[in-house]
Amino acid sequence: MVMQAEEYSLIEQCRDGNSEAYAVLVERYQEMVYNVACRMIGDRDAAYDISQESFISAYDGLKRFRSDSKFSTWLYSITVNKCRDYLRGRKPDIPLDEVTEILPSKMPDPEASMYQKQLGHTLQTAIGELPEDYREVIVLKHIEGLDYKEMESILGVSANTLKVRTYRAREMLKKVLLEAGVSNG
Amino acid sequence: MDKMDKERHLIHELLDGELSPEERRDLLDRVNSDPLLKREFDDLRSVVDMVETGERLAVPPAFTSQVMRRLPAPRVSFRKRVSSFFFGARVLRWNLATALVTLCLVVIATGALLQMQKKGNVVSYQSSVEKSSRTVIISFQAPQAKAVAVAGDFNQWSIEKGLMEKKSDGVWTLEVPLEPGTYHYMFVVDGEVWVSDPSAELFRDDGFGNKNSVLRVSL
Numbered sequence: 339m340v341m342q343a344e345e346y347s348l349i350e351q352c353r354d355g356n357s358e359a360y361a362v363l364v365e366r367y368q369e370m371v372y373n374v375a376c377r378m379i380g381d382r383d384a385a386y387d388i389s390q391e392s393f394i395s396a397y398d399g400l401k402r403f404r405s406d407s408k409f410s411t412w413l414y415s416i417t418v419n420k421c422r423d424y425l426r427g428r429k430p431d432i433p434l435d436e437v438t439e440i441l442p443s444k445m446p447d448p449e450a451s452m453y454q455k456q457l458g459h460t461l462q463t464a465i466g467e468l469p470e471d472y473r474e475v476i477v478l479k480h481i482e483g484l485d486y487k488e489m490e491s492i493l494g495v496s497a498n499t500l501k502v503r504t505y506r507a508r509e510m511l512k513k514v515l516l517e518a519g520v521s522n523g
Numbered sequence: 524m525d526k527m528d529k530e531r532h533l534i535h536e537l538l539d540g541e542l543s544p545e546e547r548r549d550l551l552d553r554v555n556s557d558p559l560l561k562r563e564f565d566d567l568r569s570v571v572d573m574v575e576t577g578e579r580l581a582v583p584p585a586f587t588s589q590v591m592r593r594l595p596a597p598r599v600s601f602r603k604r605v606s607s608f609f610f611g612a613r614v615l616r617w618n619l620a621t622a623l624v625t626l627c628l629v630v631i632a633t634g635a636l637l638q639m640q641k642k643g644n645v646v647s648y649q650s651s652v653e654k655s656s657r658t659v660i661i662s663f664q665a666p667q668a669k670a671v672a673v674a675g676d677f678n679q680w681s682i683e684k685g686l687m688e689k690k691s692d693g694v695w696t697l698e699v700p701l702e703p704g705t706y707h708y709m710f711v712v713d714g715e716v717w718v719s720d721p722s723a724e725l726f727r728d729d730g731f732g733n734k735n736s737v738l739r740v741s742l
Contacts, residue, residue, distance in 0.1 A: 355603070357594055364587045372582045386583060393590045458578055465574075480574040486539075505535040512570045520573075 345409055352400050364393050367410060370482070371417050377477045378421040380466040388424055392417040407491065414482070414492045418474060425470055457520070464514045472507035479504050527560075534564050538571055659699050659740060661708070663720065666693025668712045673697055675708025675738075682711050707735035 351359035371392050375385035396403075396416050403412055465473055474493060478484045486497040486504075493500065533550050536542050542550065554564045617625075661673050671687045677699055678684040687695035707727055710718045719726060723736030 357591060360594070361587055361591055364590050368582045368586050368590075369579065372586070373580050376580050382580070386586075389582075389586070390590055390593065394593055394595075397594050454578075457573070461573055461577055476574060480571060481577065483575075501535075501539070504539075505532065508535065508538070508567055508570060509531075511574070512566050515570060515573075516566065 346405055349400060349403065349405070349409065352397065357397075360397055363409065367413055368393075370410065371413060374414065374417050374477055374482065375421055377462070377465060377481055378418070378473055379424060380462055384424060388417070388420045392420050395420070408488075411488055411491050414478070414484075418478075418492060422470065460515070460518060460520055464511060464518060464520075467514050468507060468510055471503060472510060475500055475504045476507050476511060527563075530560055531563060534567055538567065657701055657703070657740065659701050659738065660696055661687070661699060661738075662694050662696040663687065663710045663718075664694050665710075665712055668695070670713055671695040672711045672714075673699075673708055674711055675735075676706045677701055677708070682714065685711075701738075701740045703740050706738045706740070708738060709733065709735055 345363075348359045348362055352363070368389065372385060372389045375388040375392070376382055379385045379388060392413065396413055399416075403409070465476060468476065475489065478489050478492065479486075484492075486500050489495075489500050490497045495503075530550070530553065533542065533546070534554075537547055537550055554560050663671055663673070665671055668689075671689075672682040673685040673687060674680045674682050675685070685697060685699075687697040689695050707729075708720070709729075710720060712718055717733060719734045720736035723738070725737035725739075726734040727737055729735045
Protein backbone atom coordinates (compact mmCIF):
# COMPACT_ATOMS: atom_id res chain seq x y z
CA MET A 339 0.00 0.00 0.00
CA VAL A 340 1.37 3.37 -0.90
CA MET A 341 1.91 5.76 1.95
CA GLN A 342 0.14 9.09 2.05
CA ALA A 343 2.25 11.88 0.56
CA GLU A 344 2.00 14.01 3.70
CA GLU A 345 3.19 11.15 5.90
CA TYR A 346 6.00 10.36 3.48
CA SER A 347 7.09 13.99 3.63
CA LEU A 348 7.14 13.87 7.45
CA ILE A 349 9.26 10.73 7.40
CA GLU A 350 11.67 12.29 4.92
CA GLN A 351 12.01 15.32 7.20
CA CYS A 352 12.72 13.02 10.15
CA ARG A 353 15.42 11.28 8.14
CA ASP A 354 16.97 14.71 7.50
CA GLY A 355 17.22 15.23 11.24
CA ASN A 356 14.06 17.30 11.76
CA SER A 357 12.79 15.85 15.03
CA GLU A 358 9.81 18.25 15.07
CA ALA A 359 8.36 16.30 12.15
CA TYR A 360 8.62 13.17 14.28
CA ALA A 361 6.60 14.85 17.02
CA VAL A 362 3.72 15.06 14.54
CA LEU A 363 3.93 11.30 13.91
CA VAL A 364 4.10 10.56 17.65
CA GLU A 365 1.00 12.68 18.25
CA ARG A 366 -0.79 10.87 15.45
CA TYR A 367 0.00 7.30 16.53
CA GLN A 368 0.50 7.47 20.29
CA GLU A 369 -3.06 6.36 21.09
CA MET A 370 -2.77 3.37 18.77
CA VAL A 371 0.58 2.25 20.17
CA TYR A 372 -0.42 2.81 23.79
CA ASN A 373 -3.67 0.85 23.43
CA VAL A 374 -1.93 -2.11 21.79
CA ALA A 375 0.71 -2.15 24.52
CA CYS A 376 -1.88 -1.82 27.31
CA ARG A 377 -4.01 -4.67 25.95
CA MET A 378 -1.02 -6.89 25.34
CA ILE A 379 0.68 -6.22 28.67
CA GLY A 380 -2.23 -5.43 30.97
CA ASP A 381 -0.17 -2.98 32.98
CA ARG A 382 -0.46 0.70 32.15
CA ASP A 383 2.90 1.76 33.54
CA ALA A 384 4.77 -0.94 31.66
CA ALA A 385 2.69 -0.22 28.55
CA TYR A 386 3.64 3.45 28.79
CA ASP A 387 7.33 2.55 28.86
CA ILE A 388 6.93 0.09 26.00
CA SER A 389 5.09 2.71 23.93
CA GLN A 390 7.89 5.18 24.52
CA GLU A 391 10.49 2.58 23.59
CA SER A 392 8.55 1.69 20.46
CA PHE A 393 8.61 5.28 19.21
CA ILE A 394 12.29 5.67 20.04
CA SER A 395 13.14 2.43 18.20
CA ALA A 396 11.03 3.53 15.25
CA TYR A 397 12.93 6.83 15.12
CA ASP A 398 16.24 4.98 15.23
CA GLY A 399 15.13 2.68 12.45
CA LEU A 400 13.58 5.24 10.13
CA LYS A 401 16.48 4.86 7.69
CA ARG A 402 15.50 1.21 7.25
CA PHE A 403 11.78 1.90 6.87
CA ARG A 404 10.55 1.02 3.39
CA SER A 405 8.27 3.69 2.05
CA ASP A 406 6.16 1.21 0.09
CA SER A 407 4.53 0.05 3.31
CA LYS A 408 2.32 1.88 5.79
CA PHE A 409 4.06 3.63 8.66
CA SER A 410 1.32 2.43 11.03
CA THR A 411 1.88 -1.22 10.00
CA TRP A 412 5.58 -0.87 10.66
CA LEU A 413 4.91 0.81 14.01
CA TYR A 414 2.45 -1.95 15.00
CA SER A 415 5.14 -4.48 14.23
CA ILE A 416 7.70 -2.70 16.42
CA THR A 417 5.20 -2.38 19.27
CA VAL A 418 4.15 -6.04 19.12
CA ASN A 419 7.81 -7.10 19.19
CA LYS A 420 8.48 -4.86 22.19
CA CYS A 421 5.50 -6.40 23.97
CA ARG A 422 6.75 -9.92 23.17
CA ASP A 423 10.18 -9.07 24.58
CA TYR A 424 8.59 -7.68 27.71
CA LEU A 425 6.26 -10.65 28.21
CA ARG A 426 9.06 -13.17 27.72
CA GLY A 427 11.19 -11.43 30.32
CA ARG A 428 8.33 -11.22 32.81
CA LYS A 429 7.16 -13.62 35.48
CA PRO A 430 4.44 -16.14 34.52
CA ASP A 431 0.96 -14.74 33.92
CA ILE A 432 -1.51 -14.29 36.75
CA PRO A 433 -3.37 -17.58 37.31
CA LEU A 434 -7.06 -17.76 36.42
CA ASP A 435 -8.24 -18.18 40.02
CA GLU A 436 -6.80 -14.72 40.76
CA VAL A 437 -8.60 -13.36 37.73
CA THR A 438 -11.96 -14.54 38.98
CA GLU A 439 -11.48 -12.72 42.27
CA ILE A 440 -11.74 -9.34 40.58
CA LEU A 441 -14.66 -10.24 38.34
CA PRO A 442 -18.07 -8.73 38.95
CA SER A 443 -20.83 -10.82 40.46
CA LYS A 444 -23.49 -12.16 38.09
CA MET A 445 -25.86 -9.51 39.43
CA PRO A 446 -24.67 -6.27 37.85
CA ASP A 447 -23.76 -3.32 40.02
CA PRO A 448 -26.64 -0.83 40.27
CA GLU A 449 -24.31 1.81 38.89
CA ALA A 450 -24.07 0.99 35.19
CA SER A 451 -20.86 2.91 34.68
CA MET A 452 -19.24 1.05 37.54
CA TYR A 453 -20.40 -2.20 35.98
CA GLN A 454 -18.93 -1.18 32.63
CA LYS A 455 -15.68 -0.33 34.33
CA GLN A 456 -15.59 -3.70 36.04
CA LEU A 457 -16.49 -5.40 32.79
CA GLY A 458 -13.60 -3.63 31.08
CA HIS A 459 -11.30 -4.76 33.82
CA THR A 460 -12.61 -8.31 33.51
CA LEU A 461 -12.12 -8.30 29.78
CA GLN A 462 -8.57 -7.01 30.14
CA THR A 463 -7.75 -9.70 32.63
CA ALA A 464 -9.32 -12.36 30.40
CA ILE A 465 -7.27 -11.15 27.41
CA GLY A 466 -4.22 -11.38 29.66
CA GLU A 467 -5.06 -15.05 30.24
CA LEU A 468 -4.69 -15.90 26.56
CA PRO A 469 -1.44 -17.25 25.20
CA GLU A 470 0.71 -14.52 23.69
CA ASP A 471 -0.02 -15.32 20.02
CA TYR A 472 -3.78 -15.50 20.69
CA ARG A 473 -3.64 -12.20 22.54
CA GLU A 474 -1.90 -10.56 19.55
CA VAL A 475 -4.61 -11.56 17.09
CA ILE A 476 -7.45 -10.52 19.40
CA VAL A 477 -5.85 -7.10 19.97
CA LEU A 478 -5.04 -6.46 16.33
CA LYS A 479 -8.26 -7.92 14.88
CA HIS A 480 -10.89 -6.76 17.34
CA ILE A 481 -9.39 -3.84 19.26
CA GLU A 482 -7.45 -2.26 16.41
CA GLY A 483 -9.86 -3.44 13.72
CA LEU A 484 -7.20 -4.63 11.26
CA ASP A 485 -7.80 -7.10 8.44
CA TYR A 486 -5.89 -10.37 8.10
CA LYS A 487 -3.75 -8.99 5.27
CA GLU A 488 -2.38 -6.18 7.43
CA MET A 489 -1.97 -8.55 10.38
CA GLU A 490 0.06 -10.79 8.09
CA SER A 491 2.50 -7.90 7.45
CA ILE A 492 2.74 -7.06 11.14
CA LEU A 493 3.12 -10.55 12.56
CA GLY A 494 4.92 -12.23 9.68
CA VAL A 495 2.45 -15.13 9.67
CA SER A 496 0.20 -16.13 6.76
CA ALA A 497 -3.37 -14.81 6.72
CA ASN A 498 -4.80 -18.35 6.77
CA THR A 499 -2.82 -19.26 9.87
CA LEU A 500 -3.95 -16.02 11.49
CA LYS A 501 -7.59 -16.83 10.75
CA VAL A 502 -7.34 -20.20 12.48
CA ARG A 503 -5.48 -18.56 15.35
CA THR A 504 -8.18 -15.91 15.69
CA TYR A 505 -10.97 -18.52 15.74
CA ARG A 506 -9.21 -20.42 18.51
CA ALA A 507 -8.46 -17.20 20.39
CA ARG A 508 -12.14 -16.22 20.33
CA GLU A 509 -13.16 -19.65 21.57
CA MET A 510 -10.66 -19.48 24.38
CA LEU A 511 -11.68 -15.95 25.33
CA LYS A 512 -15.31 -17.03 25.37
CA LYS A 513 -14.44 -19.94 27.64
CA VAL A 514 -12.44 -17.73 30.03
CA LEU A 515 -15.21 -15.15 30.24
CA LEU A 516 -17.93 -17.76 30.76
CA GLU A 517 -15.92 -19.38 33.48
CA ALA A 518 -15.46 -15.98 35.05
CA GLY A 519 -19.20 -15.51 35.11
CA VAL A 520 -19.64 -13.10 32.24
CA SER A 521 -22.46 -14.59 30.25
CA ASN A 522 -24.35 -13.42 27.23
CA GLY A 523 -27.22 -11.21 28.27
CA MET B 524 -14.62 -32.20 11.90
CA ASP B 525 -18.06 -32.93 13.26
CA LYS B 526 -21.20 -31.01 12.35
CA MET B 527 -20.96 -28.66 15.37
CA ASP B 528 -17.34 -27.85 14.57
CA LYS B 529 -18.31 -27.02 11.00
CA GLU B 530 -21.11 -24.74 12.16
CA ARG B 531 -18.77 -23.08 14.67
CA HIS B 532 -16.25 -22.47 11.88
CA LEU B 533 -18.97 -20.84 9.80
CA ILE B 534 -19.93 -18.62 12.74
CA HIS B 535 -16.32 -17.36 12.90
CA GLU B 536 -16.35 -16.70 9.17
CA LEU B 537 -19.59 -14.79 9.59
CA LEU B 538 -18.03 -12.72 12.39
CA ASP B 539 -15.16 -11.90 10.02
CA GLY B 540 -17.63 -10.87 7.32
CA GLU B 541 -16.39 -13.59 4.97
CA LEU B 542 -19.67 -15.32 4.15
CA SER B 543 -21.71 -14.54 1.07
CA PRO B 544 -25.23 -13.16 1.70
CA GLU B 545 -26.71 -16.58 0.91
CA GLU B 546 -24.33 -18.44 3.22
CA ARG B 547 -25.02 -15.91 5.93
CA ARG B 548 -28.81 -16.24 5.58
CA ASP B 549 -28.61 -20.05 5.64
CA LEU B 550 -26.41 -20.06 8.72
CA LEU B 551 -28.65 -17.62 10.60
CA ASP B 552 -31.67 -19.78 9.74
CA ARG B 553 -29.95 -22.82 11.23
CA VAL B 554 -28.83 -20.79 14.27
CA ASN B 555 -32.38 -19.62 14.94
CA SER B 556 -33.77 -23.13 14.69
CA ASP B 557 -31.17 -24.82 16.91
CA PRO B 558 -30.99 -23.61 20.56
CA LEU B 559 -27.54 -25.14 21.09
CA LEU B 560 -26.14 -23.45 17.98
CA LYS B 561 -27.88 -20.22 18.92
CA ARG B 562 -26.24 -20.31 22.34
CA GLU B 563 -22.88 -20.92 20.62
CA PHE B 564 -23.46 -18.01 18.23
CA ASP B 565 -24.70 -15.58 20.89
CA ASP B 566 -21.76 -16.28 23.18
CA LEU B 567 -19.22 -15.70 20.42
CA ARG B 568 -21.06 -12.63 19.15
CA SER B 569 -21.14 -11.29 22.68
CA VAL B 570 -17.40 -11.82 23.19
CA VAL B 571 -16.54 -10.05 19.94
CA ASP B 572 -18.90 -7.17 20.76
CA MET B 573 -17.43 -6.85 24.20
CA VAL B 574 -13.87 -6.62 22.84
CA GLU B 575 -14.73 -4.32 19.96
CA THR B 576 -16.78 -1.87 22.00
CA GLY B 577 -14.29 -1.73 24.85
CA GLU B 578 -13.15 1.69 25.95
CA ARG B 579 -10.08 3.11 24.20
CA LEU B 580 -7.48 4.07 26.76
CA ALA B 581 -6.39 7.69 26.87
CA VAL B 582 -2.68 8.33 26.56
CA PRO B 583 -1.22 10.04 29.62
CA PRO B 584 -0.37 13.71 29.04
CA ALA B 585 3.12 14.78 28.00
CA PHE B 586 3.66 11.48 26.22
CA THR B 587 4.95 13.13 23.05
CA SER B 588 7.24 15.57 24.82
CA GLN B 589 8.75 12.73 26.81
CA VAL B 590 9.42 10.74 23.64
CA MET B 591 11.00 13.79 22.06
CA ARG B 592 13.26 14.33 25.07
CA ARG B 593 14.46 10.74 24.86
CA LEU B 594 15.25 10.76 21.16
CA PRO B 595 18.93 10.50 20.29
CA ALA B 596 20.56 13.63 18.90
CA PRO B 597 20.23 13.63 15.13
CA ARG B 598 23.33 12.57 13.23
CA VAL B 599 23.84 15.42 10.77
CA SER B 600 26.65 15.35 8.24
CA PHE B 601 29.37 18.03 8.36
CA ARG B 602 28.26 19.37 4.98
CA LYS B 603 24.68 19.69 6.19
CA ARG B 604 25.80 21.43 9.39
CA VAL B 605 27.81 24.00 7.41
CA SER B 606 24.95 24.50 4.97
CA SER B 607 22.47 24.87 7.80
CA PHE B 608 24.72 27.35 9.62
CA PHE B 609 24.84 29.67 6.62
CA PHE B 610 21.47 29.13 4.98
CA GLY B 611 19.24 27.68 7.69
CA ALA B 612 16.27 29.79 8.74
CA ARG B 613 16.41 31.07 12.30
CA VAL B 614 13.65 32.12 14.61
CA LEU B 615 14.33 34.91 17.10
CA ARG B 616 12.48 34.22 20.33
CA TRP B 617 12.26 37.33 22.46
CA ASN B 618 10.71 38.73 25.57
CA LEU B 619 10.85 42.06 27.38
CA ALA B 620 14.13 41.25 29.12
CA THR B 621 15.74 40.28 25.81
CA ALA B 622 14.48 43.47 24.20
CA LEU B 623 15.91 45.61 27.04
CA VAL B 624 19.28 43.86 26.91
CA THR B 625 19.37 44.31 23.13
CA LEU B 626 18.53 48.00 23.52
CA CYS B 627 21.35 48.43 26.07
CA LEU B 628 23.80 46.71 23.73
CA VAL B 629 22.77 48.96 20.84
CA VAL B 630 23.23 52.08 23.01
CA ILE B 631 26.63 50.90 24.24
CA ALA B 632 27.76 49.97 20.71
CA THR B 633 26.62 53.34 19.33
CA GLY B 634 28.46 55.16 22.11
CA ALA B 635 31.58 53.11 21.48
CA LEU B 636 31.42 53.86 17.75
CA LEU B 637 31.04 57.57 18.36
CA GLN B 638 33.95 57.47 20.75
CA MET B 639 36.06 55.63 18.20
CA GLN B 640 35.14 58.17 15.59
CA LYS B 641 36.33 60.97 17.87
CA LYS B 642 39.59 59.18 18.46
CA GLY B 643 39.89 58.60 14.74
CA ASN B 644 39.78 62.36 14.17
CA VAL B 645 42.71 62.84 16.51
CA VAL B 646 44.66 60.13 14.75
CA SER B 647 43.84 61.60 11.38
CA TYR B 648 45.60 64.79 12.33
CA GLN B 649 48.72 62.73 12.68
CA SER B 650 47.84 60.61 9.65
CA SER B 651 47.62 63.71 7.53
CA VAL B 652 44.36 63.18 5.53
CA GLU B 653 40.78 63.01 6.66
CA LYS B 654 37.94 62.72 4.21
CA SER B 655 34.67 64.40 5.03
CA SER B 656 32.15 64.11 2.26
CA ARG B 657 34.10 65.65 -0.60
CA THR B 658 36.02 68.06 1.58
CA VAL B 659 39.33 66.49 2.48
CA ILE B 660 41.19 67.71 5.53
CA ILE B 661 44.88 67.29 4.91
CA SER B 662 47.07 67.49 7.99
CA PHE B 663 50.75 67.20 8.79
CA GLN B 664 52.44 67.22 12.16
CA ALA B 665 55.40 69.54 12.24
CA PRO B 666 55.49 71.55 15.50
CA GLN B 667 58.91 73.10 14.71
CA ALA B 668 58.02 74.26 11.18
CA LYS B 669 57.39 77.91 10.41
CA ALA B 670 55.31 77.22 7.33
CA VAL B 671 53.88 74.14 5.71
CA ALA B 672 52.06 73.82 2.42
CA VAL B 673 50.57 70.94 0.49
CA ALA B 674 51.17 70.83 -3.25
CA GLY B 675 49.55 68.38 -5.58
CA ASP B 676 47.44 67.65 -8.64
CA PHE B 677 44.47 69.30 -7.05
CA ASN B 678 46.18 72.75 -6.82
CA GLN B 679 48.56 72.48 -9.78
CA TRP B 680 51.46 71.84 -7.40
CA SER B 681 51.20 75.43 -6.15
CA ILE B 682 52.74 76.13 -2.75
CA GLU B 683 50.81 79.40 -2.48
CA LYS B 684 47.46 77.72 -3.01
CA GLY B 685 48.27 74.99 -0.52
CA LEU B 686 49.39 76.93 2.52
CA MET B 687 48.30 75.16 5.66
CA GLU B 688 47.20 76.52 9.00
CA LYS B 689 48.97 75.62 12.23
CA LYS B 690 46.92 74.39 15.15
CA SER B 691 47.91 74.72 18.77
CA ASP B 692 49.10 71.11 18.95
CA GLY B 693 51.66 71.61 16.18
CA VAL B 694 49.52 70.04 13.47
CA TRP B 695 49.16 71.88 10.18
CA THR B 696 45.85 71.45 8.33
CA LEU B 697 44.12 72.51 5.16
CA GLU B 698 40.63 71.74 3.92
CA VAL B 699 40.56 70.99 0.22
CA PRO B 700 37.33 70.45 -1.75
CA LEU B 701 37.90 67.50 -4.06
CA GLU B 702 35.92 65.53 -6.62
CA PRO B 703 36.14 61.76 -6.38
CA GLY B 704 39.39 60.57 -7.95
CA THR B 705 43.08 59.88 -7.32
CA TYR B 706 45.49 62.69 -6.51
CA HIS B 707 49.26 62.92 -5.97
CA TYR B 708 50.68 65.38 -3.44
CA MET B 709 53.62 66.29 -1.18
CA PHE B 710 54.18 68.60 1.75
CA VAL B 711 56.56 71.55 1.50
CA VAL B 712 58.10 72.56 4.82
CA ASP B 713 59.41 76.10 5.28
CA GLY B 714 59.06 76.73 1.55
CA GLU B 715 61.90 74.44 0.47
CA VAL B 716 61.85 70.93 1.87
CA TRP B 717 59.56 68.53 -0.01
CA VAL B 718 58.32 65.71 2.18
CA SER B 719 56.10 62.70 1.40
CA ASP B 720 53.14 62.13 3.68
CA PRO B 721 54.44 59.37 6.00
CA SER B 722 50.92 58.02 6.59
CA ALA B 723 49.74 57.93 2.99
CA GLU B 724 48.22 54.69 1.83
CA LEU B 725 50.14 54.67 -1.46
CA PHE B 726 53.20 56.30 -3.01
CA ARG B 727 54.18 56.89 -6.62
CA ASP B 728 57.60 57.73 -7.94
CA ASP B 729 57.63 61.35 -9.21
CA GLY B 730 60.43 60.71 -11.72
CA PHE B 731 62.81 63.02 -9.82
CA GLY B 732 63.84 60.64 -7.10
CA ASN B 733 60.99 61.53 -4.72
CA LYS B 734 57.83 59.68 -3.92
CA ASN B 735 54.52 61.45 -4.19
CA SER B 736 51.85 60.47 -1.74
CA VAL B 737 48.65 59.19 -3.29
CA LEU B 738 45.21 60.21 -2.08
CA ARG B 739 42.06 58.52 -3.25
CA VAL B 740 38.72 60.26 -2.84
CA SER B 741 35.65 58.12 -3.24
CA LEU B 742 31.96 58.99 -3.29
